[in-house]
Amino acid sequence: MPESRRLPTGSVIGRLVLIAAVIACAAAAFVYTGGWFSPERLTPDKLVDALTPPGGAPPLGHRRNHAKGVCFTGVFEANGVGSELSHAQVFARGEYPALGRFNLATTNPNVRDGTVRVRGLGLMISTPDGQEWRMAMIDAPVFPVATPQGFYQLLLAQASKDPNAMPTFAKTHPEIAKFSNWAKSAPWTGSYAEDRFNSLNSFIFVDGSGAEHAVRWSLLPAAQPVVVAPEELAKRRPDFLEQEITERVRGGPARWTMLVTVANPGDTTADPSQPWPQDRRAVEVGTLVVREIEAERNGPCRDINFDPTVLPSGIRTSDDPFPAARSSAYAKSYDRRTAEAEDYPRTAPGGSQ
Amino acid sequence: MTPIRRFTPPQRFLHWLMALCILAMLFIGVGMVSTVAPKYLTLVSIHKPLGTLILILALIRLAVRLRYRAPPLPPDLPEPLKLAAHLSHYALYALMIVMPLIGWGMLSAAAYPVELWDGVYLPSILPLSDRLHTVLWNAHYYLAFLFYVVILMHVAAALFHAIIRRDGVFEAMGPALTRDKVGPADRPVVPLQRSG
Numbered sequence A: 001m002p003e004s005r006r007l008p009t010g011s012v013i014g015r016l017v018l019i020a021a022v023i024a025c026a027a028a029a030f031v032y033t034g035g036w037f038s039p040e041r042l043t044p045d046k047l048v049d050a051l052t053p054p055g056g057a058p059p060l061g062h063r064r065n066h067a068k069g070v071c072f073t074g075v076f077e078a079n080g081v082g083s084e085l086s087h088a089q090v091f092a093r094g095e096y097p098a099l100g101r102f103n104l105a106t107t108n109p110n111v112r113d114g115t116v117r118v119r120g121l122g123l124m125i126s127t128p129d130g131q132e133w134r135m136a137m138i139d140a141p142v143f144p145v146a147t148p149q150g151f152y153q154l155l156l157a158q159a160s161k162d163p164n165a166m167p168t169f170a171k172t173h174p175e176i177a178k179f180s181n182w183a184k185s186a187p188w189t190g191s192y193a194e195d196r197f198n199s200l201n202s203f204i205f206v207d208g209s210g211a212e213h214a215v216r217w218s219l220l221p222a223a224q225p226v227v228v229a230p231e232e233l234a235k236r237r238p239d240f241l242e243q244e245i246t247e248r249v250r251g252g253p254a255r256w257t258m259l260v261t262v263a264n265p266g267d268t269t270a271d272p273s274q275p276w277p278q279d280r281r282a283v284e285v286g287t288l289v290v291r292e293i294e295a296e297r298n299g300p301c302r303d304i305n306f307d308p309t310v311l312p313s314g315i316r317t318s319d320d321p322f323p324a325a326r327s328s329a330y331a332k333s334y335d336r337r338t339a340e341a342e343d344y345p346r347t348a349p350g351g352s353q
Numbered sequence B: 001m002t003p004i005r006r007f008t009p010p011q012r013f014l015h016w017l018m019a020l021c022i023l024a025m026l027f028i029g030v031g032m033v034s035t036v037a038p039k040y041l042t043l044v045s046i047h048k049p050l051g052t053l054i055l056i057l058a059l060i061r062l063a064v065r066l067r068y069r070a071p072p073l074p075p076d077l078p079e080p081l082k083l084a085a086h087l088s089h090y091a092l093y094a095l096m097i098v099m100p101l102i103g104w105g106m107l108s109a110a111a112y113p114v115e116l117w118d119g120v121y122l123p124s125i126l127p128l129s130d131r132l133h134t135v136l137w138n139a140h141y142y143l144a145f146l147f148y149v150v151i152l153m154h155v156a157a158a159l160f161h162a163i164i165r166r167d168g169v170f171e172a173m174g175p176a177l178t179r180d181k182v183g184p185a186d187r188p189v190v191p192l193q194r195s196g
């Protein structure tokens, strides 16, 4: 090395320290971004951990919530009317393949069907343009809490041994009253085919002219609901809902009408615990036709994540904070359950059968 | 004595453009998986197209590299350091190409549509498979950290050349502002006025 370039030992050390400082700062910035210095940050890991059932063992290989379910396939028949609200191909008159999952809002995959208050439906509709619309809906008309943080607090309160945890939660989150009233008073049915499922979250439909419409949507059952007392349902076989829908669909398809409700200016879109007034414009956009039921075990829905942010062009998320939180948590749940495939009872019958 | 003393301007341009993109990607990656806030969706919607852009730029860069090669390292650089330099450069090229492919494959193996922007998708490159998804997820996760570690070592080495050895290695990749000068050594002798 030519003499002119050689540095005195003192400045070599100084410069080595400088380099080390640069690298240390860069490493710290990375760790900070990853949230390691921010224990208060709500992460997808924390949300999914909070869904660990009482007893502490998550249902390995299963969804971390809505763990029990059954797959279906069929079609979505669009009547073309939805095109005035969104330019997504799924609303253009036609028939598009549908794949979905009837499920129960529980972390226990072996639960007795008759004991679970909230029922859900995951759905994926594919269109010839290569796009997909995924959604996961429940039969409750409102969500229990206003924010994802609130949902996390609710899970912690439910898991808490402190008898005051839930009353305290209800005081700090008064919005839960609407949901609690529904849970206490709404009639139960003996079939998925008789239930109504609601998106609850608000999304934005973009029409062909670029105009935007804030919407929520629901699936209304074609079958006439027959009210059954919960005490009666609790006595039925553990898998009666799955067996009932399998037998029903064997006899002919089950149908739901998709109803899109359009917000008025000023209606809150950011809070799924607040229903919109009954008089809002509602548009029937098509029919979900369920033609075949398959057990989850080897069914086509098992390894699908019904992430509500997988949307076709023409639908996008709104200022509702839930779809983002759900997407991050569902991905985490998916990552975990697919990594546990060994533990999933692939071929053996499920524990409760 | 070769007439090429510095990396060619396209190589230097690609190096610095990609350095920015890759650093951004690593931070976006660890940031997005640690939040449930609405910015999660925004970050994911940058991660996918930016990662794809990196794959395209990396392939172009590899072609440019094979065509124009690299200026030799200073002859007085000890052999183990030369070896470390070459190995780390191989590793960086490999990671720039493999990381986006793994990300793409991981989403394909989970049957997620890989949306780059509104209505534009990458095709699926793998069948739905829980095992493949898990292998690729782990690879994407651990290689991301390895990538960052190799980059930090690379930056430390570059600074070592720039402010301690002052042997022209940094200037060979320096942002295109300095003028090329042909000196008697294998490396350009660029005026080194900074002191301190």
Ligand code: HEM
Residues within 6 Å of the ligand: A047, A048, A051, A062, A063, A064, A065, A066, A069, A101, A102, A103, A119, A120, A121, A122, A136, A137, A138, A143, A147, A148, A151, A198, A199, A200, A201, A272, A304, A305, A306, A322, A325, A326, A329, A330, A333, A334, A337
């Ligand atoms: C921040 C709030 C929420 C969290 C953390 C959460 C969490 C989860 C998780 C971890 C899963 C399992 C996902 C998988 O492994 O594929 C799941 C499934 C599900 N969730 Fe949520 N959820 C939330 C809000 C909601 C809301 C608002 C609805 C209804 C409108 C809903 C309806 C469903 C349904 C129907 C499923 C089952 C989907 C399927 O069959 O795969 N969730 N949820």
Ligand code: HEM
Residues within 6 Å of the ligand: A331, A332, A335, B022, B025, B026, B027, B028, B029, B030, B033, B047, B048, B050, B051, B052, B054, B095, B096, B099, B100, B101, B102, B103, B104, B107, B114, B140, B141, B144, B145, B147
């Ligand atoms: C140079 C390219 C890339 C770099 C440096 C990179 C880096 C990262 C990092 C640091 C993470 C966070 C890992 C963790 O802490 O869990 C991540 C996650 C992720 N990356 Fe990439 N990535 C690249 C390309 C891609 C591409 C091209 C795609 C898809 C097309 C992709 C999809 C993903 C997904 C989906 C996740 C979240 C995984 C999960 O936890 O579910 N990445 N990436």
Ligand code: HEM
Residues within 6 Å of the ligand: B015, B018, B019, B020, B022, B023, B065, B070, B073, B085, B089, B092, B093, B096, B151, B154, B155, B158, B159, B169, B170, B171, B172, B173, B174
């Ligand atoms: C952040 C991501 C970065 C990546 C992926 C990266 C990648 C690379 C690669 C692959 C080479 C070898 C070039 C070739 O042989 O074609 C290289 C060379 C070089 N890089 Fe980087 N680099 C990054 C950041 C940086 C930074 C921040 C600096 C400066 C502080 C830097 C300084 C250099 C220098 C001086 C060389 C020339 C080494 C030589 O002459 O052999 N790099 N870089």
